[in-house]
Amino acid sequence: xxxxxxxxxxxITLALVAACADGAGSAGRGxxxxxxxxxxxxxxxxxxxxxxxLPTLPVPGxxxxxxxxxxxxxxxxxxxxRTRRLVQDQVGTIRVLQGDxxxxxxxxxxxxxxxxxxxxxxxxxxxxxxPAPDFATSGTFYTIRSTKPTAQHPGALRVDxxxxxxxxxxxxxxxxxxxxxxxxxxxxxxxxxxxxxALDDRGNLLVARGAAxxxxxxxxxYEGKILRITPGKxxxxxxxxxxPYAKGGGxxxxxxxxxxxxxxxxxxxxxxxxxxxxMWTEMHQQVLLPRPGDNAGYPLLPRARVSQCxxxxxPEPRCLALEGARLTLPAAELGPEVGQIVSGAVIYRGTxxxxxxxxxIAADWAGALVAADPGSPPWTWTxxxxxxxxxxxxxxxxxxxxxxxxxxxxxxGPAGTMLRIERA
Numbered sequence: 001x002x003x004x005x006x007x008x009x010x011x012i013t014l015a016l017v018a019a020c021a022d023g024a025g026s027a028g029r030g031x032x033x034x035x036x037x038x039x040x041x042x043x044x045x046x047x048x049x050x051x052x053x054l055p056t057l058p059v060p061g062x063x064x065x066x067x068x069x070x071x072x073x074x075x076x077x078x079x080x081x082r083t084r085r086l087v088q089d090q091v092g093t094i095r096v097l098q099g100d101x102x103x104x105x106x107x108x109x110x111x112x113x114x115x116x117x118x119x120x121x122x123x124x125x126x127x128x129x130x131p132a133p134d135f136a137t138s139g140t141f142y143t144i145r146s147t148k149p150t151a152q153h154p155g156a157l158r159v160d161x162x163x164x165x166x167x168x169x170x171x172x173x174x175x176x177x178x179x180x181x182x183x184x185x186x187x188x189x190x191x192x193x194x195x196x197x198a199l200d201d202r203g204n205l206l207v208a209r210g211a212a213x214x215x216x217x218x219x220x221x222y223e224g225k226i227l228r229i230t231p232g233k234x235x236x237x238x239x240x241x242x243x244p245y246a247k248g249g250g251x252x253x254x255x256x257x258x259x260x261x262x263x264x265x266x267x268x269x270x271x272x273x274x275x276x277x278x279m280w281t282e283m284h285q286q287v288l289l290p291r292p293g294d295n296a297g298y299p300l301l302p303r304a305r306v307s308q309c310x311x312x313x314x315p316e317p318r319c320l321a322l323e324g325a326r327l328t329l330p331a332a333e334l335g336p337e338v339g340q341i342v343s344g345a346v347i348y349r350g351t352x353x354x355x356x357x358x359x360x361i362a363a364d365w366a367g368a369l370v371a372a373d374p375g376s377p378p379w380t381w382t383x384x385x386x387x388x389x390x391x392x393x394x395x396x397x398x399x400x401x402x403x404x405x406x407x408x409x410x411x412x413g414p415a416g417t418m419l420r421i422e423r424a
Contacts, residue, residue: 062353062386064406067418068102071095073117074407074418076129079400080136084172087418090125090411091116092145096172107167108143108174115146115158119412120190123210124158127195132231133203139167141174142182142205142231144195149186156186160195162207164235180235183253185209185222192260198267204228204240206255206273208262216258216298217325219250224298226262226275226290228255244293258296258327264396268347271374276345276362277330283307284333285342287362287372294328301327309333310378332362332372332379339364344397347374352403353421361404363397369406392416 068074073090077097080086085097092111096103116125124146132140143163149156162183167174192210199205207227216224229237239252246252255273263278277286280302286309288296300322301309309319309329319329334342345362360372360379369386372379395416396407409416 061424062355062421063424064386064419064421067097067100067405067420069415069417070102071409071416071418073125073395073409073411074416075126075396076398077400077403077405077418078129078131079402080172085400086129086131086172088126088129090127090409092126094126094129094143094174103172105173107172108165109176110143110145113145113147115148117411119410122411123191123193123195125411127160127193128197128207130197130199130205133199136169139169139174141165141167142197144197144207146193146195153184153186155188157190158187160185160187160193160209164231182229182231182235182237183207187223188212194259194262196262196265198265198273200228200267200273201269202230202240204230205237206265206267207253208265208275209259210261210263211259211298213299216260217295217300219245219254219257222251222253224259225251225257226255226259226265226273227251227253228292229253240292242292255292256290256294256296256328258294258298258300258325260296260298263342264344266344266346268349271347274345274347274360276342278341278343281336281340284309284335285339285364286330287332287334287342287345287360288328288330290328295325296330297322297325297327300325308335313378313380329377331374331377332360332370334362334364334368334370338370339366339368341365343394346397346399346404348399348404350399350402350404353423356404356421361397361399363394363406365393365395367394369394369397386421 071089075088075090078086083099086107087095087097092114093106094108096107114125126145128144130142144160146158146160149159153159161181164180164182165174166178189212192212194208194210196208209222209225211224215221229239231237239246243255245254261278262275264276266274275288277288279285304318306318309316310333315329319327343363343365347360348356360374362370392408392410395409398405404421406419
């Protein structure tokens with residue numbers, strides 16, 4: 001595990017969010033400093049100062065450890081067994097971690113056919129990766145990645161490709177000839193990709209799609225939607241009958257809509273789908289628990305200049321219905337004083353960090369972490385501090401079921417770093 005010689009320390013504030021059973025609003029929000037500098041190998045014990053209006057709840061005995069700094073834009077981690085993990089790199093590879101050692105041979109390398117991230121198009125690349133439920137025997141897995149448009153897609157700046165693949169589950173090497181394209185999504189933009197993949201408890205594949213504008217409310221467009229399909233053999237699939245347009249009126253694959261950029265998604269066996277919804281920076285960022293047919297409200301809310309759905313702990317009426325559309329309140333919001341863009345949300349079910357077991361953990365790419373008991377919304381804040389070394393943006397927060405990982409990166413910039421939160 002290599003480390004850079006120079007390091008700049010920054011302390012990230014971790015906010016612990018409690019579900020507000022009586023409906024009271026939050027008194028304030030914690031502040032996380034922006035990330036910056038190179039990643040070093042040491043940690044600081046200096047606690048960041050939270051807002052004076054909130055008590056500080058210490059979580060002693062936690063630290064972060066560098067797993068690897070040899071990935072360009074680290075994203076999701078999938079745990080296969082006690083020692084082997086697969087790590088998604090947004091530039092177009094999936095790597096094998098044996099313990100904390102990165103294997104030289106990739107599990108998958110699609111860089112040659114991937115329109116990768118750059119300093120001006122941060123979200124492009126291998127945006128989603130999901131093994132099938134029977135991966136241990138079948139070697140089947142799914143990806144979604146951005147590719148260059150062809151003459152078949154005039155006006156498109158990118159085409160996102162959802163594919164099924166096959167790998168040897170023993171050697172952990174994917175067959176590059178096994179790709180079967182399930183769906184293609186041409187887009188006229190280079191951002192708001194969404195792109196996350198997840199499996200629900202019925203084995204359905206969930207696909208997150210971002211949008212630039214009005215198409216998020218259009219049931220005849222895939223943009224600004226969460227899709228849900230049931231994979232079949234090869235590239236075939238069916239749709240669950242409780243999808244809102246399964247019997248007509250829109251694309252049958254649509255599960256929920258009204259998203260600007262469902263930046264990250266996470267499927268929890270108890271609470272269902274969790275969406276980290278990146279709204280525009282003048283509005284509070286959202287964490288949602290959508291059900292079939294739910295509408296997150298984009299672009300209706302910004303057009304009505306609604307910046308917050310839970311002001312003072314009470315629902316903003318326009319977040320319930322606007323322009324004739326029935327909308328869905330978020331389970332939680334992250335105000336601009338917390339950070340800039342929500343960059344991940346998971347429910348941690350592992351036991352490696354008992355202080356956080358059963359809590360919703362969310363991240364902001366400016367460096368803040370927040371957590372919540374997944375109870376009745378809205379959720380309010382209690383701040384705690386987690387000292388770490390950091391560099392680049394807090395680009396993703398992920399769990400492999402047992403551990404929590406912070407993925408630090410600047411797409412198009414220097415190599416990123418994968419950190420694990422653990423007991424000291």
